[in-house]
Amino acid sequence: MEPFIKSDQYNFIKAQLQILINGHATVNDNDVLLALKSIVKEKVLHLFRDLSEEQRQVLDPISTIEDNDKAEEFLSQVKPFVIPFIEVTDKTIKKLFPKAKKLKVPVLESMDLREISYLGWNDKGSNKKYIVALRDHKLVGLQGTFKSINKKGICSLCNHHEEIGMFLSEAKGLAIGTFIKRGNYICENSQKCNQNIITLDKLNDFIERITR
Numbered sequence: 001m002e003p004f005i006k007s008d009q010y011n012f013i014k015a016q017l018q019i020l021i022n023g024h025a026t027v028n029d030n031d032v033l034l035a036l037k038s039i040v041k042e043k044v045l046h047l048f049r050d051l052s053e054e055q056r057q058v059l060d061p062i063s064t065i066e067d068n069d070k071a072e073e074f075l076s077q078v079k080p081f082v083i084p085f086i087e088v089t090d091k092t093i094k095k096l097f098p099k100a101k102k103l104k105v106p107v108l109e110s111m112d113l114r115e116i117s118y119l120g121w122n123d124k125g126s127n128k129k130y131i132v133a134l135r136d137h138k139l140v141g142l143q144g145t146f147k148s149i150n151k152k153g154i155c156s157l158c159n160h161h162e163e164i165g166m167f168l169s170e171a172k173g174l175a176i177g178t179f180i181k182r183g184n185y186i187c188e189n190s191q192k193c194n195q196n197i198i199t200l201d202k203l204n205d206f207i208e209r210i211t212r
Contacts, residue, residue: 001054003083007117010082012198016040017071024066031123037063055081074122086139088132096132096141103130117197118157120190120195122146129167131190135207142210144169148188156184157203158196163188169210182210 005013010211020105023036041063043050051059058081065071090105106121118133129146133140148165155162168183187193197203 001058001081003081004048004055005078005082006117006200007082007085007194008197008200010078010114011195012047013059013062014042014075015198016044016086017074019064020062020065021067021071069076079114082114085116085119086134087113088119088139092139093130093132093141096139097130097143098126100130102126115193116191116194117200118194120193122188122190125130129165129186129190133203133207135204135211140207140211142169142207144183145212146188149185153185154191155187155196156206157186158193160187160193160196160200162192162196184209 004186017040020036020040023033027033027036029116041060044062045056048055048059058078059076061074065074080110088108092110093105094100094103104121104123104125106119111119118131120129122129127145127147128143131142133142134140144167146165146167151163152161153164154160155164164185165188166183167186168181170181186206187196
């Protein structure tokens with residue numbers, strides 16, 4: 001069976017598992033637990049359209065999860081069905097950022113592409129942040145200055161409370177010689193950000209705002 005779960009959906013499933021685990025640890029009423037199991041399962045299945053019977057069998061056991069050990073076992077069975085982020089090479093990345101002459105490309109070989117919704121890294125030497133993401137099924141490259149604010153706030157990509165900084169990109173304006181700056185606060189640590197993403201809505205909005 002082919003992978004059918006996106007990285008953000010996998011993260012959503014993990015978040016729902018934690019809700020189940022917390023429920024079993026704190027709730028003694030069986031009726032409440034049954035309702036919680038039903039709600040969690042419904043939310044997870046609602047992520048997908050037209051699930052086949054095989055795909056449904058992969059997800060069905062979620063309502064049986066009661067503790068961390070069972071959750072880890074379940075996730076190990078689900079992860080092979082997570083769709084990896086599109087494979088990119090150093091050459092591909094450099095083509096996305098043609099003006100970045102001294103671009104430092106991250107080590108791609110050690111990266112688990114099933115755990116990312118976008119590829120992001122910081123170049124502290126130039127105080128820039130680079131993002132490679134999918135827009136309309138095509139790779140796009142976003143670059144901008146990045147300044148950490150050395151405190152936590154809400155990230156515009158993952159919508160979680162993390163260490164953030166201001167990502168600011170610059171594009172040519174309509175008039176000759178003018179420039180438009182666009183940006184927002186996003187996670188300093190892109191790996192952590194990816195782990196937090198349970199929906200692509202915020203990420204897609206950010207890409208649209210920066211590239212328009």
